[in-house]
Amino acid sequence: MPHERLWPPESFLSVQGHQFHYRVQGNGPALILVHGLAGYSFSWRRNLEELARRFRVYALDLVGAGYSDRPRDYPYSFSAVALQITEFARAAGEREIFLAGHSLGGAGALLCAARFPELVRGLVLLAPVNPFSRQRRFLIRLGGMPVLGHLILHTGRLFAQPLTGFVLRHRLYGDPKRVDRDTIAGYAHPLEVFASVEVLRRTFAAWDLDSLHAALPLIKQPALLIWGDRDRTVSPDSAPLLAAALRAQLEIIPGCGHLPAEEAPEVVNRLILQFLRNRQ
Numbered sequence: 001m002p003h004e005r006l007w008p009p010e011s012f013l014s015v016q017g018h019q020f021h022y023r024v025q026g027n028g029p030a031l032i033l034v035h036g037l038a039g040y041s042f043s044w045r046r047n048l049e050e051l052a053r054r055f056r057v058y059a060l061d062l063v064g065a066g067y068s069d070r071p072r073d074y075p076y077s078f079s080a081v082a083l084q085i086t087e088f089a090r091a092a093g094e095r096e097i098f099l100a101g102h103s104l105g106g107a108g109a110l111l112c113a114a115r116f117p118e119l120v121r122g123l124v125l126l127a128p129v130n131p132f133s134r135q136r137r138f139l140i141r142l143g144g145m146p147v148l149g150h151l152i153l154h155t156g157r158l159f160a161q162p163l164t165g166f167v168l169r170h171r172l173y174g175d176p177k178r179v180d181r182d183t184i185a186g187y188a189h190p191l192e193v194f195a196s197v198e199v200l201r202r203t204f205a206a207w208d209l210d211s212l213h214a215a216l217p218l219i220k221q222p223a224l225l226i227w228g229d230r231d232r233t234v235s236p237d238s239a240p241l242l243a244a245a246l247r248a249q250l251e252i253i254p255g256c257g258h259l260p261a262e263e264a265p266e267v268v269n270r271l272i273l274q275f276l277r278n279r280q
Contacts, residue, residue, distance in 0.1 A: 002066055003189040006182055007042045009067045015087045018074075021067035022088070023059045026052025029121075030094040031276070032085060033059045036103025036127075037203060040066025042186045043102065046265035047272075054273055055098070060088060062105070064199035066190060072198055077206035078129075081108025086116050098276055100124035102261060103234060104203070107212055113223075114215035122279045123223040124272055125248075127231050127258050131213035132245075133238035164188040174230035174257035183262070216245045223248035224275040226268060228256030249275065 002009075010023045023041050025048050033051075035043040041059035051057045061068040062084055064076055074080065085108060089097050099120050101109030106128020113120040165184045169176035190196060223246045227239045236252065243250040251271050253264050261268045 001190060001193060002040060002042060003185050006186045007045065012067075013088065013091045015084060015091050016063070018063050018069040018071060020063065020069075020084075020088060020091075021061040023048065024056065024092075025049065026054070026056050028055045030089070030092075030097040031055035031057045032089065032094075032097050032099050033057060034081070034085060034099070034101040034105030034109055035060070035062065035065065036105050038065075038187065038191060038200070039102070039105075040068075040190060042066065043259070044261060045186075047261050047269055050265075050269040051272060054276070058088070058092065060085075062108075064196070064203070070193065070195035070199055072195070074199075074202070075206055076199060076202040078104070078107040078111055078208060078211055080206075081105065082111035082115060085109065085112045086119060089119060095119075096121050098122045098124070098279070100126065100272065101128060102126040103258065104129055106130075110212055110219065111215050113221050114218035117218075117220065120221055122276060123219070123221050123246075123248075124226065124275065125223065125242075126226045126260055126268070127228065127234045128225075128242070129209075129212070129234060130238055130242045131209045131216075132241040133235040134209065160188045160191045161185075164191065171232050172258045173263055174228050174255050175263070178263055216242075219246055222275075222279060224271065225250045226253065226260055226271055227251070228253050228258060228260045228263065230256060231258045233258040 013020045033044045040061040044059040048057055064070050099109045106125040113123050164187050168179045173179050225243050225248050227236050229236055229252050239250055253260050253267055256264045
């Protein structure tokens, strides 16, 4: 489970028969924040307070992440993320939402906006997994294999602390000097849970970029894309193509990697508030 000293649990809802952890702050129109792969509500720790000045902000732990349940037989697909968002909003009593998703959470947010247009009023996507970026396809296929993928991921779990530090500094952040000990600890602890291995393996096995491509023409909501120009995970080269497909506003943050909400929170908070201000 997450490091309770750094990020203690707050609230729980039963969604699709599973315990679903979330944090909520502020008043106003609902804004749901959805984390990426191996993240959880902790990923939005530098955004909640500022965004809550204008919105009732929910930061979710998706099924399989953070303090939420980790069922072994769950599909862990992009479609499952979209359905979780929808069911969570209904359980929380929200009839309309603004939606922000990062990376894998961005893929789920895309599908949610396409399939539940009456729910989603506006869309913010931070370096979302998308059909125009096909980086690391071999590694994704490898990680999704029933035996080999499980072995690789389990080995990584045994070295969660040093491996998390390396990945954050050299793959996810644009500037490794911005990574602190609390960030490493906050991400490493949930990955030490044994059930997280099967969650990750099933997520890789369910990776389906074609479903995202099919959803793009269905999205009519106003959309904002935020990317770091040093993103090594989801290629910034895919950003203009996705922006064109969605008729979206695109903002590129210089010197930032795959986690712009953490690495440049002041910029990201300002961009989100500016974009949503005229859509409330």
